[in-house]
Amino acid sequence: MVEIALAGAGRIGLPVARHLVAAGHSVRVHDVRAEVEQLVTGFGATWGEPLPETAVLVTVLPGSPELRSAIPGLLERLRPGTIWLDLTSASPALGAELAAAASRYGIDYLETPVGGGPDAAEAGGLTLYAGGESATLDRVEPILRTFARQVHYTGPHGSGYLTKLLVNLLWFNQVVAVGEVLMLARSGGLDPARLRELLLNGPAASAFIEDVVPRLLTGDQLATFGLDRIVEELESLEDFAGQHEVPAAMTSLVTSIHRDALAHFGPVDGELLAIAHLEQA
Structure with missing residues (x-):
């Protein structure tokens, strides 16, 4: 004990x-x-x-x-x-x-x-x-x-925090990228659920598309993490990139989208709210 x-x-x-x-x-x-x-x-x-x-x-x-x-x-x-x-x-x-x-x-x-x-x-x-x-x-x-x-x-020290934030960075990149793909699909008359099936059988397959997109299509915003915390993590990686002089245009874009979502919805829980914000833009 x-x-x-x-x-x-x-x-x-x-x-x-x-x-x-x-x-x-x-x-x-x-x-x-x-x-x-x-x-x-x-x-x-x-x-x-x-x-x-x-x-x-x-x-x-x-x-x-x-x-x-x-x-x-x-x-x-x-x-x-x-x-x-x-x-x-x-x-x-x-x-x-x-x-x-x-x-x-x-x-x-x-x-x-x-x-x-x-x-x-x-x-x-x-x-x-x-x-x-x-x-x-x-x-x-x-x-x-x-x-x-x-x-x-x-x-x-520092490598554990960095690794975790990089994992989350890729996750929130996928939120924005997949959300945009689904919006484009709907605008072109495609069935998002059918598109998901096709994506899973091609080079764009991912755990995000397999596990998260079905929940997204039912309106689930994954209310397990706050928008304010998402922005906090993304901004810390922006700072890290600046300190190390690493180009991070995608990180800045994804951070900006989540920052706008935070301004719109407030500090509520929802890992997928950036998509909802894009849909309302």
């Missing part, structure tokens, strides 16, 4: 905590929303901020701003030698700041941003992209495997 503190009991953090408890660990959960305390204690975790005897801190926060704000106070509570696992989808630049902060406190820090949404979290089937010391990953992999099906080591 490991003494684990988890900060952030949201759509991913709550099922992660549940899996950790089910694996026999002592789990103490904290969230800024006091109303989730009853859910947490209901599956056997305790409620409260991390205690000094914490062996592993797990953070699952909404994004980079919350992570940057919360970490100083959390790290101050921990003993040197504690392991810190961050599951947040944060910016690569922030990764360097966090690594330096952890080092000052003698904390072993590993970034492990998650791939997969709430359904994967509930099933214990998340994908993790681990950046940091490989020796730290070796020590905590049994804990990670309680809620993750795949754990990929990506390299030094």
